[in-house]
Amino acid sequence: MSTTTGSSDGATAPGARRPPTAAIHSTEPLPLQPEEVAIHIQDLQFYYDQDAQALWDIDLECPRHRITALIGPSGCGKSTLLRCLNRMNELIDGTRYEGHIFLEGTDLYGTEVDPVALRRHVGMVFQKPNPFPKSVYENVAYGLRLHQKLTKKELDERVQWALEKAHLWDEVKDRLDDAATGLSGGQQQRLCIARALAVEPKVLLMDEPCSALDPVATQKIEDLMLELKKDVTIVIVTHSMSQAARVSDRTAFLYKGKLIEAGPTRQIFEAPREDLTEQYITGRFG
Amino acid sequence: MVQAARATVGEWQVATRARYGDLAARILFLTAGLSVFLVLGFILYVLVGNSLQFFRDVSILEFFGSTKWQTAGTVQISEGGDAGDFGVWPLIAGTMLVTVGAAVIGLPIGLATAIYLAEYAPSRVRSFLKPVLELLAGIPSIVFGFFALFVISPIVRDLTDEGSFLYYVFGQKSATIFSAMNAIIVVGVMVLPIITSLSEDAIRAVPKHLREASFGLGATKWETTKNVVVPSALSGIVASFVLGVARAIGESMAVAMAAGTQAAWTFNPIDSIQTMTGFIVQRTGGDTPQQGPVFTSLFAVGLTLFLMTLALNLLAQRFVKRYREVEGADT
Numbered sequence A: 001m002s003t004t005t006g007s008s009d010g011a012t013a014p015g016a017r018r019p020p021t022a023a024i025h026s027t028e029p030l031p032l033q034p035e036e037v038a039i040h041i042q043d044l045q046f047y048y049d050q051d052a053q054a055l056w057d058i059d060l061e062c063p064r065h066r067i068t069a070l071i072g073p074s075g076c077g078k079s080t081l082l083r084c085l086n087r088m089n090e091l092i093d094g095t096r097y098e099g100h101i102f103l104e105g106t107d108l109y110g111t112e113v114d115p116v117a118l119r120r121h122v123g124m125v126f127q128k129p130n131p132f133p134k135s136v137y138e139n140v141a142y143g144l145r146l147h148q149k150l151t152k153k154e155l156d157e158r159v160q161w162a163l164e165k166a167h168l169w170d171e172v173k174d175r176l177d178d179a180a181t182g183l184s185g186g187q188q189q190r191l192c193i194a195r196a197l198a199v200e201p202k203v204l205l206m207d208e209p210c211s212a213l214d215p216v217a218t219q220k221i222e223d224l225m226l227e228l229k230k231d232v233t234i235v236i237v238t239h240s241m242s243q244a245a246r247v248s249d250r251t252a253f254l255y256k257g258k259l260i261e262a263g264p265t266r267q268i269f270e271a272p273r274e275d276l277t278e279q280y281i282t283g284r285f286g
Numbered sequence B: 001m002v003q004a005a006r007a008t009v010g011e012w013q014v015a016t017r018a019r020y021g022d023l024a025a026r027i028l029f030l031t032a033g034l035s036v037f038l039v040l041g042f043i044l045y046v047l048v049g050n051s052l053q054f055f056r057d058v059s060i061l062e063f064f065g066s067t068k069w070q071t072a073g074t075v076q077i078s079e080g081g082d083a084g085d086f087g088v089w090p091l092i093a094g095t096m097l098v099t100v101g102a103a104v105i106g107l108p109i110g111l112a113t114a115i116y117l118a119e120y121a122p123s124r125v126r127s128f129l130k131p132v133l134e135l136l137a138g139i140p141s142i143v144f145g146f147f148a149l150f151v152i153s154p155i156v157r158d159l160t161d162e163g164s165f166l167y168y169v170f171g172q173k174s175a176t177i178f179s180a181m182n183a184i185i186v187v188g189v190m191v192l193p194i195i196t197s198l199s200e201d202a203i204r205a206v207p208k209h210l211r212e213a214s215f216g217l218g219a220t221k222w223e224t225t226k227n228v229v230v231p232s233a234l235s236g237i238v239a240s241f242v243l244g245v246a247r248a249i250g251e252s253m254a255v256a257m258a259a260g261t262q263a264a265w266t267f268n269p270i271d272s273i274q275t276m277t278g279f280i281v282q283r284t285g286g287d288t289p290q291q292g293p294v295f296t297s298l299f300a301v302g303l304t305l306f307l308m309t310l311a312l313n314l315l316a317q318r319f320v321k322r323y324r325e326v327e328g329a330d331t
């Protein structure tokens, strides 16, 4: 399972009981420089309800054009944190937050930020592929139609561009007008990625994007992510240690709504500072 | 081992008993199913049989070729006079006028209310309004008839008073007590609960992840509703429209009370008119002798009405099916 893209430098990894380390992709040591930070989460508290706090004191930095993985046991708040980044949680009544999230220096929760406009720049891919019940073409064109007045030709070009970016063009170019729901699960998920990419977001949030897919489809999406990070900053939630190792540059470990540890993926996997992280990574949890 | 063997025998006996139960259930449901067909067949038989009788007295060319509907009164019939004119178009026009008018009022308001309830209303408002709407569906049609006659009718008359704006809009005419407009308004209100309730169910059934996908692309609430939610719920919304329109076509009591008894070849909603159902109500309730063309014309009109609603249903089914094929089923 861990034979995949990226450098094979992990072969020298120590610790036989850490299978994922063999596949760690990132070669960068990543001591983060301030100017490399794209997303800076500062002292974030999040509440679903007056007395249902879901996140405590989160401080996290995500580097630009890198992949940051959020890992942790089920219910620890990974999705919640991810959805703070495009203010998606606000769609749920009664939610409240404190603290700051800076995206390229702008406070996302500042009064002058319009969450609707923000979501054009921070795209999202969900756990379950969720194409609209429309044609393949219309799915990709959806965001473009909302925000831009494009001619038919420009629209065609942008749709093709996005589908090519998502490595889907060759598979669907003859069935652009077919229902998107007729595609396979993996194709649907890449369609959702194309749909998000079409509006050229700065950040792409991915919430367990491969959990509904088979290994081949998973690998395609992982390859894609490694390629996409040239243009976008990616934050991914994953339950798969090996996936985090394969794709991410930095990893953040959450536990019960708190950030336990964050750092370069290699450091988190090979030399975690916290016992909890160690236990989680090696699967000796609970 | 012994125990295991006994258990097997036990299961086997249970299986046999289940099979008897199965057989009984099958017979029961077969009977139920057959009786539905029998009743349906019998109704059709009566409808078609009497209609054929009618077309022996009145030519089908007159029925579908003339625009004059003037059936003889009871006295005239018993004196053996002329049975009258049987061109069905005025009745069809009346039905269409009321149906289309009610749809023009009921569909947009119903859909808008459904969208409000499903997407915008706070849950407290919704949990209050929805039962109220469903209560509206339970009000007997005859009560709506009163309402049309004693509340709507005076208002319509006031609004179309000589010299008023609407007086000129409707071709310099004032409404009398009875008018198509009364019926249109009251039927428009009557179809609201069906349309609202079913559309709202369809809209709420649109999965959350589709909305999130749209919001995630920077769509506003309204853009999401308009571009994703309503299209995804379209088959359910169309179904609610069809049921609403079918109810409007078939509505009899309130329409008979509100629209009058003057079959008229007109499309002016201010005129007094008669619908197909209205005619049937009028003549079945009275002392019309149970023979002769006036009596059998009831069945011919009934059959025409039945064929119209059937066509409507088939059309709608085809639409819903095709929509599902094109857009992919929504789950």
Ligand SMILES: Nc1ncnc2c1ncn2[C@@H]1O[C@H](COP(=O)(O)OP(=O)(O)OP(=O)(O)O)[C@@H](O)[C@H]1O
Pocket (backbone or CB within 6 Å): A048, A052, A054, A072, A073, A074, A075, A076, A077, A078, A079, A080, A081, A092
């Ligand atoms: N809509 C909501 N309303 C109230 N509480 C919620 C809501 N969504 C999540 N929570 C709670 O917030 C906490 C964090 O949930 P979250 O979905 O972020 O976890 P997660 O780490 O993504 O879990 P998983 O790996 O299972 O997806 C959980 O305790 C959960 O019960």
Ligand SMILES: [Mg+2]
Pocket (backbone or CB within 6 Å): A078, A079, A080, A207, A237
């Ligand atoms: Mg989650």
